[in-house]
Amino acid sequence: EVQLLESGGGLVQPGGSLRLSCAASGFTFSSYAMSWVRQAPGKGLEWVSVITGSGGSTYYADSVKGRFTISRDNSKNTLYLQMNSLRAEDMAVYYCAKSEASSWYSGNDYWGQGTLVTVSP
Amino acid sequence: DIQMTQSPSSLSASVGDRVTITCRASQGISNYLAWYQQKPGKVPKLLIYAASTLQSGVPSRFSGSGSGTDFTLTISSLQPEDVATYYCQKYNSAPLTFGQGTKLEIK
Numbered sequence: 001e002v003q004l005l006e007s008g009g010g011l012v013q014p015g016g017s018l019r020l021s022c023a024a025s026g027f028t029f030s031s032y033a034m035s036w037v038r039q040a041p042g043k044g045l046e047w048v049s050v051i052t053g054s055g056g057s058t059y060y061a062d063s064v065k066g067r068f069t070i071s072r073d074n075s076k077n078t079l080y081l082q083m084n085s086l087r088a089e090d091m092a093v094y095y096c097a098k099s100e101a102s103s104w105y106s107g108n109d110y111w112g113q114g115t116l117v118t119v120s121p
Numbered sequence: 122d123i124q125m126t127q128s129p130s131s132l133s134a135s136v137g138d139r140v141t142i143t144c145r146a147s148q149g150i151s152n153y154l155a156w157y158q159q160k161p162g163k164v165p166k167l168l169i170y171a172a173s174t175l176q177s178g179v180p181s182r183f184s185g186s187g188s189g190t191d192f193t194l195t196i197s198s199l200q201p202e203d204v205a206t207y208y209c210q211k212y213n214s215a216p217l218t219f220g221q222g223t224k225l226e227i228k
Binding site for chain 1: 122153155157159164165166167170176206208210212213214215216217218219220221222
C-alpha cells in the first residue's frame with residue numbers, strides 16, 4: 001500500500017524558514033517523480049514544485065522560485081521542501097504527491113494527508 | 122505560462138443528472154491533462170489522466186474527453202457522494218498549473 005506522510009509544518013514568522021519532509025512507502029520511490037502542491041485555507045490547489053525520480057531535474061512555480069528548494073533522498077525514501085523567506089501568502093496545507101507515471105509530466109495518483117504551514121508574526 | 126480556466130466555477134444539479142465541467146487551456150497541451158476530485162476536508166483524488174483515461178477504482182460514471190485546448194469531465198449520472206470540488210491540471214510542461222476548481226453541489 002502506497003503511503004505518503006508529510007511532516008515539518010508549523011508556525012513560522014514572515015521571513016523565516018521551514019523544511020517539510022514526506023516519507024514514502026509501498027512503491028519504488030526512486031522510480032517516480034514527486035511533487036509538492038499547496039492549498040491555502042478555503043482556496044484551490046496550487047502546484048509548487050516537482051522533482052524527477054533521480055533528483056536530477058527540478059521545476060518550480062514562479063511564486064516560489066528562488067525561495068523554495070525541492071530535493072529527495074532515495075536511500076531514505078524521503079522527499080523534502082526547503083522553504084526560505086516565507087511570506088504570509090505561503091500559508092497553506094502542503095501536500096506531497098506521487099506521479100502516476102515514471103515521468104514528471106503526469107498526474108498525481110497518491111497524495112499525503114498534508115502538513116499545515118502557518119506564517120504569522 | 123499556460124493558463125487553465127474551468128467553467129462553471131460552481132454548479133448545482135440533481136441526483137441522476139448528467140453533469141459536464143469544462144477546462145480550457147490558453148495554449149494547446151495535447152492530452153496532458155488530469156482531473157481530480159476533492160471532497161470537503163479530504164485529500165485530492167485522481168479521477169482521470171491523459172485527458173480520458175480513467176484511474177483504477179474510479180466509477181465508470183466519470184469520463185473525460187478533449188485534446189489541445191478544450192477538455193471536459195462528465196458525470197453521467199450524478200450521485201450524492203459526488204459532491205466535491207473538481208480540478209483540472211495540465212502537465213505537458215512546467216508549471217503544472219491547476220484550474221481554479223468547480224464546486225459541485227446537489228440540488
